[in-house]
Amino acid sequence: MSITIILLGICVVALIYGITLYNNLVSLKHAVSKAWANIDVLLKQRHDELPKLVEVCKQYKQFEQETLQRVISARSQVQAAREGQDIEALGKAEGAMRASLGGLFAVAEAYPELKTNQNFMQLQARITGLENGIADRRELYNDSVNIYNVGIEQFPGVLIANMFAYTAKPLLEFSTAEKADVDMKSLFSQ
Numbered sequence: 001m002s003i004t005i006i007l008l009g010i011c012v013v014a015l016i017y018g019i020t021l022y023n024n025l026v027s028l029k030h031a032v033s034k035a036w037a038n039i040d041v042l043l044k045q046r047h048d049e050l051p052k053l054v055e056v057c058k059q060y061k062q063f064e065q066e067t068l069q070r071v072i073s074a075r076s077q078v079q080a081a082r083e084g085q086d087i088e089a090l091g092k093a094e095g096a097m098r099a100s101l102g103g104l105f106a107v108a109e110a111y112p113e114l115k116t117n118q119n120f121m122q123l124q125a126r127i128t129g130l131e132n133g134i135a136d137r138r139e140l141y142n143d144s145v146n147i148y149n150v151g152i153e154q155f156p157g158v159l160i161a162n163m164f165a166y167t168a169k170p171l172l173e174f175s176t177a178e179k180a181d182v183d184m185k186s187l188f189s190q
Contacts, residue, residue, distance in 0.1 A: 021160045028148040032169055035141035036085070039172070042137060043082050046130040050075045053123045057104070060114050067107050070100040087170040094134075094174045101127065138172050145169045 054071060057063045077093035105124065108114050115121075149168045152161035160166075 018160065021157055022164070025148075025151055025157060025160060025164070025166055028144075028151045029166065031144045032141070032148050035137065035144040039134060039137045039141055040082060042130050042133045043078065046127060046134070047075060047079055047082075049123060049126055049130065053104075053120070053127065056117060056120045056123060057108070057114065059117075060111055063111065063114070064107050067100070067104050071097075071104050074100040087172050091173045098131070098174065101131075138174075142171045145171055 050071060054068050057068055074093065074097040078090065078097050081090035081093045108120070108124075151157050152166045152168065
């Protein structure tokens with residue numbers, strides 16, 4: 001009788017521990033989803049601001065069309081990757097986006113009338129703020145993904161993760177964005 005009670009107690013403790021591990025993995029998974037949603041909101045906002053920036057630049061007939069086309073193309077790539085929730089493609093597209101925006105603002109330096117245009121200055125400030133927000137949220141997202149990935153790989157969490165088909169999530173890395181981000185910050189500070 002006492003052996004049965006001991007075995008039953010061990011089973012109850014093991015069950016409670018398994019439930020706790022499962023609930024922890026669910027929390028980690030939702031933290032990753034929440035972090036992604038925060039990035040997604042900023043990407044949508046920047047996506048909506050870029051056409052306004054391009055239109056302001058188009059008002060200056062001599063403004064380089066090739067530069068504007070790169071921004072438009074990069075915007076489309078980011079949108080497609082964002083909608084498909086393809087983190088790797090988003091990282092590459094963000095690299096192209098940041099490089100094209102850096103090029104756009106560099107070319108704008110040659111147009112004094114554009115640099116003093118109130119709409120351009122407001123859009124530049126808005127996009128700069130969004131870029132900073134995306135960088136901050138990307139750090140939070142990558143931290144959440146790292147904690148999640150460690151959680152599903154550590155023992156005994158790996159047993160629960162395998163049982164419920166939890167898979168590793170990719171980090172959001174911007175390909176050439178880091179250099180472009182540094183270049184953009186130096187342009188914005190001028």
